[in-house]
Amino acid sequence: MRRRHSKWVMVILHSMLITQVCRPFCLSTRYPVGAGIMILSQAMGEEKIENYHGVPMLTHGRNVSYDIPDPGLPEVSQWLTANPNRINLGRIGLQYKGSLVSASQITEPRQELDLWKGVITSTFKIDGQLVNVVTQGDLHSDSVVFEIESSLIASGDLGVELDFPYPPIHSTKYKYEVFVGVYDFPENHTTSIEGYRDSMAHIRHELQETNYYLNLRWGPGQPLRLSRQHNATHRYTLKSRSSSSMAFTANFSPEMQTADLPAVVQQRSSSAWNQYWTQGGFIDLTSSSNPKADELQRRIILSQYHVRVNSAAKGQSPQESGLMNNGWYGKFHMEMVIWHNAHWATWGRQEQFDSIFPELYDTLLPSSFARARSMGWDGARWPKMTDVETGVSSPGGINGLLMWQQASPTHETLERWDRILTATADYMASYAWKNTSSGYYDLGPPAYGVTENTPPSESLNLAYEIAYWRYGLDVAREWKRKLNQPVPEKWTVVAEGLARPPQIDGLYTVYEGLNSSWWNDSSLSGDPRSLIMLQGILPNTPAVDPDIASKTAKKVWEIWTDDKIRGWGRPVLAINAARVGDPDRAIYHLTAYGYWNFDDAGFAERGGDGLFTYEREVIIALTTIVAYMAAGWEGSQGDAPGFPQDGSWVVRHEGLIRAP
Secondary structure (H helix, E strand, C coil), rough: CCCCCCCHHHHHHCCCCCCCCCCCEEEEECCCCCCCCHHHCCCCCCCCCCCCCCEEECCCCCCEEEEECCCCCHHHHHHHCCCCCCCCCCEEEEEECCCCHHHHEEEEEEEEECCCCCCEEEEEECCEEEEEEEEEEEECCCEEEEEEHHHHHHCCCEEEECCECCCCCCCCCCCCEEEEEECCCCCHHHEEEEEEEEEEEEEEEEEEEEEEEEEEEEECCEEEEEECCCCCCEEEEEEECCCCCCEEEEEECCCCCCCCHHHHHHHHHHHHHHHHHHHHEECCCCCCCCCCHHHHHHHHHHHHHHHHHCCCCCCCCCCCCCCCEEHHCCCEEEEHHHHHHHHHCCCHHHHHHHCCCCCCHHHHHHHHHHHHHCCCCCCCCCCCECCCCCCCCCCCCCCECCCHHHHHHHCCCCCHHHHHHHHHHHHHHHHHHHHECCCEEECCCCCCCHHHHHHHHECCCHHHHHHHHHHHHHHHHHHHHCCCCCHHHHHHHHHHEEECCCCCCEEEECCEECCCCHHHHHHHHHHHHHHHCCCCCCCCCCCCCEEEHHHHHHHHHHHHHHCCCCCCCHHHHHHHHHHHCCCCHHHHCCCCCCCCCCCCCCCCCCCCCCCCCCCHHHHHHHHHHHHHHHHHEECCCCCCCCCCCCCCCCCCEEEECCCC
């Protein structure tokens, strides 16, 4: 359905052309592949993959094998963590006088992104000669179109270089890859030109278990010539035969196929972007007098662009850094699945949400059933860090013990989700342990909490996880009632018998057994976001006392100062502040621009470790939280309840879904 906001969306987007210098990145798709397996296996020595069975840990009187690294099988453990991994499908760049163009050869660079059409226009000079490059990606296939104009093309000096890297050796040191792939192992893989005709060509790339094609297509009126460089095994050159311009489609596919003509892809891409911007929700802050409104508007718009490029998927959740680079070996994290994808529903983009769910959970359900069964529990225990090809839970000290990846069902069609919900709730009820001393059902130990900074062998009844467990089981019970199905008695017994989130001196604490001095322990209080997630991220639940949660939030605000907040902590603070009735604090956290940077292209910079510059969680968190503050939540009063009502913020919005 086309929405009324299309005209003012166009005005805002056309006034927000992004300008930046050119930056090289890899070409990646959502294919998780097994390439690189043989490289790692050579380092395994006598270690055998089949000997890995996890590491047993004492869990309430019995040994349970968790998916954590086995110190007796270090290479196998690392191999399982890193594989299957994603690869860089290829590098497409400009070649000048036989060599790849370097940054030092480029002068007067300028790059503009037309958000409305999804078109990037780059202009620069090489040896004083102007070069113009127009790039468009296809939202419906793994294709990209390039149009290049320059007198250097006609002279034969400027062409396009195609190069195919090999996956690097994955280790604990290299679990983050900004530029994916290496060019040092040409003998380990092969490439060849196949099916070369007048207006198309195909390059086959073979990497052991993985084979795919680069399918090239150009118009009959602008013939191009493809050749292999003699001095480099996997480098190819694409040049114009006579013209000062060249246009071609580069399509990556598991099979050889005819790529669409450049004009077809360009038209389809622009139409798809127009449709994206005119459907779903929108927020307009341009009438606000607050000096911080324009920057927030910029971030909202660019975040909507980035989630469409990096987060829209089919049957899987995107990895932490989307398609920009590889983070955590290119695997996605199940505890972040709702965090990464709830925004689709919040912004009224049900098509993108339904493309991922419930297929993702359906795919992982068999392995999750097996995982729970092998550990002695009922239902399905969802993995932490995984891929849809294998469903294996990657071994990790945190991975095997984290709790909050267990699914919390959404509003989707009851019948479609029933099997997944039932398996999840069965596991949640089975996992809880009846403490005969207290009479309550306990969670853990061993366990890791959401902040991953608690001692797993001591983490009993983590506050957020207890509340999350109660909320999930309550939703599951209500779900069954709506389906007119009986509610399993164990669900009710555990839900209503769960231990309460622990308290000390009238404030919630991270886990049971601490004393009031924990606030001074920086290893725990350095990141106390789990306590403010009790209100805001988590909807209302009987497990959480609103007054105690509000008092706890004020304490967190005192100790978690701006200089300590990392990653998606600031959006969490904003949503919590809005929920407890402090919109001034909420907007402060959203607009503390000096502490969380969005660069000129809208990339949120990860703070603290400097491992990679693009953190998608921050972009997604902003997208989710600002919609929450504008549309409100169950029980909120008035319009835009998360924004200050001081007259400086004028919030127009439509198509957003009210939060529970």
